[in-house]
Amino acid sequence: MDELFAYLLQFGSLNQRQLDLIASKATPLALGKDAYFLEAGHVARRVGFLLEGVLRICYYDNKGDEITRNFIDEHHLTTNLRGLEDGLASSEYVQAVTECRLLVFAKRDWDELAHTMVGWSEMVHKMTAKHLMEKLARISPMMAQDATTRYREFLNNYPRLANRIPLSYLASFLGVTQSSLSRIRKNIR
Template sequence: MREFFRSLGVLTEQDITALEQVSSRQTLPKGAFFVREGQVCEQIAFVEKGILRSFYTTADGEEMTYCLLFDNILITALSSLISGRPTPENIQALAQTELIIFAKKDFETLINQNVNWLMANKILLEQQYMELEQRVFSLQKDKAAERYQKLLTQQPHYIQQIPVQYLASFLGITRRHLSRLRRELMP
C-alpha cells in the first residue's frame, strides 16, 4: 500500500503513515461481499491480494460484471461513497482477498487537514475517471478478442480463477463466444 500511495508523487512518508494509523486489515473469503447493492458505502479498501468483481443486477435479474479488480488497487463503491446514497453495485471476492480498509470519515479528515491528501484525492479521482472512460471506449470500439487479449496480457495469472460467466459478462459476450475465443487464442 505504501508503494501505491508513493507512486502518486504527492504524499510524504508521514502522510502515508497517517493513513496506516486509521486503517485495519480484513480478509474476505471467496464469495463474500465488500459492499452490496442497497448499502451506503462508507469504506475504501486497498487490495493487497485477491480478485474481486463489481457487478449490478439488471431489471430481469441478470448479473452484469462491469469491473474486475486485482492486487494493488483501491476499491470502493465510488458514487455511493461520494453521495452518501445506497449503491446500485455489488463488490464480491472471487478468491480469498486481503484488504486494508479505511473509513470515509478518516480519509476525509486527512484531506481536510493536509493539502497533500487533497492532491492525492484529486489524482485518484482523475485516475478513476480515466479508467472508466477507457472501459467505455473499449466496450464500444474494441472487439471482444482484443478485450480478452488485453486481460490475458495484464492479468494472466488470474484468468483461470475467474468463473466463465463473470469473465464473459465483463467482456460483454456470451459464455459460448468466450469458449470460442479461448480455443482460437490457445497455442
C-alpha cells in the same frame, strides 16, 4: 502497509508523520471468496486498498441477469465514490472473486485525512482521475470490437487476471455467453 505507501507515493509526497497517520487509520480486512465488500442498496462507508486477491463490480440488469462491469486487482482502491461522498446507496456490488486481503479506511477516517493532511485531497483527486482513465481505456475500445478481439485485448492488458476469475464472470464482463467464450478460447489456443 508498504504496498499502500508505494501506491500513495505515486500521487504526491508524504512525510513519515503523514505515513504514520495513514497507517494508524488503516484496518486489515480479510474477505472470503464470494463475500461482499459493498452490497447494492447500501451506502459506502469505507474505502479499501486491495493487497491480495481480485474483486469484481457487478449489478443485475432489468431482466435479472448478473452483469460483471469491472475487475479490481492488487494495489488498487475500491469504494463507491458517489455513495462515499454524497451518501447515495450503491446500485452495484463489490464482491470477492478470490480470497482477498485489504486495508480498509472508515469514511470518518478517510475524511479526517482530508481535513488534517495538506495535499491529501489533491492526491485523492489524482487517484480518482487515474482510475477513471484506466476504466475508460479498458471499456471504450471494447464497444466497437468483436468478441474474439475483446478477449484477446483482455488477455494482453490483464494477463494476471485471466486465470484467476471464473469463466462466467469473464464472459459477462466481455458481453458474451459462457459457451461463446469457451469456443473463442478453444479457437485461439
